[in-house]
Amino acid sequence: MAEPALKPASDEILLSVNNIEVVYDDVILVLRGVSLDVPKGRIVTLLGPNGAGKSTTLKAISGLLGTEDGEVTRGNITFMGEEIANRAPEEIVRRGIFQVMEGRRIIEDMTVIENLRLGGFTRKDGGAAIRNDIDMVFDYFPRLKERVGLAGYLSGGEQQMLAIGRAMMARPKMILLDEPSMGLSPLLVKEVFGIIEKLCKDTGVTMLLVEQNARMALKIAEFGYIMESGKIMLDGPKEDLVNNEDVKEFYLGGDKERKSFKNLKSYKRRKRWL
């Protein structure tokens, strides 16, 4: 069990996941003691290969596990000092955590603005504030404003922008982003990530970013966790991770010389990870 590294004492921890175990269908153990802390107003990234349990961790936080027959069987999740493990998703949204799901999942039969209004579903502060926020979303994503018609006709990148905009509409304290780069061209990935970073700076919203694209994620995140087979293997501030030899080799790549499979040292090092 990797202990979360020390962060500056002034940082207020918004979300804290402590040693959780997640079991699907009462038999499949997916998370085997995951702990992570997300400080307020920062971007924290959770990296790892397919099947490591990244999305499951997000679902455990947002409460979606229940719909998929999963359950947090051990450990606890605290958000602003209150326990939220195994709560209903809509209650967690009301507390201020909004998940942007993998693969966007916008409502295709609705217009862009209806999707945005749906994002503000839990808000009680009236029409003017919501219209105001719709304009704010359009300031961040000007191209959404030009698209009239059903959201299903948007391109993949625009749908991702809409999904993020929809999250902003709820005025959450924290946004969980599940693979925002999925299926986007490198240029669009850059654009979307740039906006995510700007959003965090401007509004102070906290982000937990799950990504396959480790290079991009580590560019905008301040702190990272790396997961493998249901455990956190490594964590640290961005600089430590970027300069870590193992991370470079397994996640960032880009070495000048070509790796040879005869080079068993690399294999042995990887074995230690798993």
Next chain:
Amino acid sequence: MISSSLIPCGQFKTSYGADTTIFLTPASRNFCLLGILVALAAPLVLSNYLLALLIQIGYFGIAALGLNILVGSTGQISLGHAAFFGFGAFASAWLNNGFGVPVLLAIPLAGVMTTLLGLLFGIPAGRLKGLYLAIATFASQFILEDFFSRANWFTGGSSGAQAAPINLFGYEVDGDKGFFYVVLFFVVVMYVLGANLLRTRDGRAFVAVRDHYLSAEVMGINLTKYRILSFGISSFYAGVGGALYGHYLGYVSAEGFTILLSIQFLGMIIIGGMGSVMGTLMGTAFMVLLPEGTEAAVSTIKHFTGDIPALTNALAYIKEAAIGLAIVLFLIFEPDGLVHRWRLIKSYWKLYPFSY
């Protein structure tokens, strides 16, 4: 030239607000108003037989709209809609006979009673999905049918209940002409409410539950609550439609609300177009007119060939089979319903004679 065209092209929307109005173009709004005016004049020219068909389209259309909100907009299924329709008919007769509630007030009150019943049956149904939900609503159909034939205090049991005609300011609304206006009033009110519902916060929640229930959940929509609410609203429509049916016929019998009628309701919304308010009315009209059309076709055949006893005897079955055939054909060739066909025709004429 363009301004005089019925379907003007070059109407571009420049704001999202314009995209979510009740009527998408001024032309469609004007045509709706025109349609209501024509309907107001209809009793002056139409025969009683045609009026009776229009009245039938009216009360079935109200109930079908409720089912379309449940099935088309929220993505649930109900095989028990006819039972709620029947409950509305009995409830209105009961309120009028037992408590002296004026009929015009008893009709919406019957809708409210049916809503409560729908919420009750919605509680287990709100937690089920797909096939299981279908079976659960199937059960509600049979439970209610049994209730109708046993609850003598409420329905009059097997002998049925008398439903008084509508009494308006001391005048008895008798005959098809008067009743037509009552049904028209309810159709307009219920359809405007229905079209508006889909533009509200709750309406958006329904569509979200249908399209991506996980997405809906992460946006803070309580799935169970909205599924049950959808059952409630759909039952309200069924109840009002049923109450109108009861007072129109003057007599409500427990045998009228079988599973076959439930399937017919489903057929109406499949043929009309799932999730479309306008389509519901089209589908209802189609379903009501189909048996009449079949009968006319059969009598035309007989006209040419002379009387065929086998055909005459089978007429009742041919009518039912035609409904089944229509549903199957629509599912194969026009799964989006009549309303989709209508949209295609409109967009074709928009740029006529150019194809794009």
